[in-house]
Amino acid sequence: xSKAATRASVQDKLEKTRYFLSRxxxxxxxxxxxYNVSAFVSAAKSLTEIMQxxxxxxxxxxxxxxxxxxxxxxxxxxxxxxxxxxxRLTNHTDALRLDAPMEEVSIPFGTGDPGRDExxxxxxxxxxxxxxxxxxxxxxxxxxxxxQQVKEYRPRWFFPEIQNxxxxxxxxxxxxxxxxxxxxxxxxxxx
Numbered sequence: 001x002s003k004a005a006t007r008a009s010v011q012d013k014l015e016k017t018r019y020f021l022s023r024x025x026x027x028x029x030x031x032x033x034x035y036n037v038s039a040f041v042s043a044a045k046s047l048t049e050i051m052q053x054x055x056x057x058x059x060x061x062x063x064x065x066x067x068x069x070x071x072x073x074x075x076x077x078x079x080x081x082x083x084x085x086x087x088r089l090t091n092h093t094d095a096l097r098l099d100a101p102m103e104e105v106s107i108p109f110g111t112g113d114p115g116r117d118e119x120x121x122x123x124x125x126x127x128x129x130x131x132x133x134x135x136x137x138x139x140x141x142x143x144x145x146x147x148q149q150v151k152e153y154r155p156r157w158f159f160p161e162i163q164n165x166x167x168x169x170x171x172x173x174x175x176x177x178x179x180x181x182x183x184x185x186x187x188x189x190x191x
């Protein structure tokens with residue numbers, strides 16, 4: 001396969017990964033989120049597989065692959081290892097397992113927890129997008145007594161093995177890592 005064809009395949013797989021990441025953001029808090037997480041981890045794994053299969057004959061690729069992909073995947077407890085294992089289990093053995101505790105949606109944003117603030121921002125951004133798509137969209141309202149505070153709760157999804165960041169944040173960070181790897185891969189081996 002030519003370098004141009006390999007570049008196109010790798011870029012296509014990266015774009016597919018980005019697509020499922022954006023679908024995760026759109027479905028966060030709903031059941032469809034789980035399916036988009038599963039599709040994301042599958043697309044991310046297929047990206048690294050296609051890089052390996054189409055480029056193993058290139059000089060220096062095996063050492064580069066070992067240092068940048070194989071070794072990080074095998075570090076027990078790393079995000080990459082957990083996502084790879086999640087993909088293996090969901091594609092071959094079991095359903096995707098995510099924890100989804102209900103958490104209060106804070107207003108205003110500055111909770112002091114960057115992950116929670118980012119989650120709040122994503123929820124509000126999705127509500128804004130709903131209003132853009134449908135001018136008649138209104139957030140569900142509740143009848144409250146004057147002075148009464150209304151608390152809003154939504155599920156926040158986590159991988160069982162990673163509790164310090166929600167699933168979307170873990171996947172977004174993984175996508176950013178993959179994007180940099182693809183850029184380095186293309187500039188090193190496909191120019």
